[in-house]
Amino acid sequence: MRIIAFFFTMALFSGTLVAQDDAPAALKEAFAERFPNAKSVEWEDPEDGVYEVEFKQDKREMTANFGENGDWLETEVEIEQEELPATVKEAIARQFSDLEFDKAETVSSPERDLVYEVVFEQDETTVKVTFSPEGEVLDKTVKSEEEEGKE
Incomplete structure (x- = not known):
């Protein structure tokens, strides 16, 4: 029975990963x-x-x-809450102190040099806030647990 469960689990996840050999050459080089x-x-x-x-x-x-074609679009790097700049921490304390911190990332792309994405949890709701390095809120999305499950 364990073997069947193992193979079922492997089959379930095998559709989401792509072998590096299947990725276009330009992408692998980039x-x-x-x-x-x-x-x-x-x-x-x-x-x-x-x-x-x-x-x-x-x-x-x-x-x-x-x-x-190998064009770089975005990079996200997981960081600890303590690694956020003081300006972002201050903005969180002022505007989002009622929410529970979940995780943070730096995000860089050709359009934006560097921003900070911070995810908070409140009851059954996820709040994702994008901050500039100066602590300005650039974007905020709120999703219920039900909406998160549909993605």
Whole structure:
């Protein structure tokens, strides 16, 4: 019975990961050039022509998005709450002190050099806030637990 459960679990998850060999050559080259020290690399199936790559580099959990032609679209780096700049911490204390901190990431892209995404939880609601390095709220999305499950 355990063997059947194991194979079922493996089949369930095998559809979400893409072998590195299946990724376009331009994408693999662009990834290796941008992240030469990447470890534990996992490629996700492309969605709308965008490849998501999860990996570790410099002891950090990271995610990068690339177009099929190798164009870099975005990089997210998980950080600890203490690593947020003082300006962002102050904005959180002023505007979101009633919410429970869940996680934080730095996000960089060609459009935005660097922003901070902070996720909070409140009851059955997830609040995702994007801050500038100066602590300005750039974006805020609120989703119920039910909406999160549909993604």
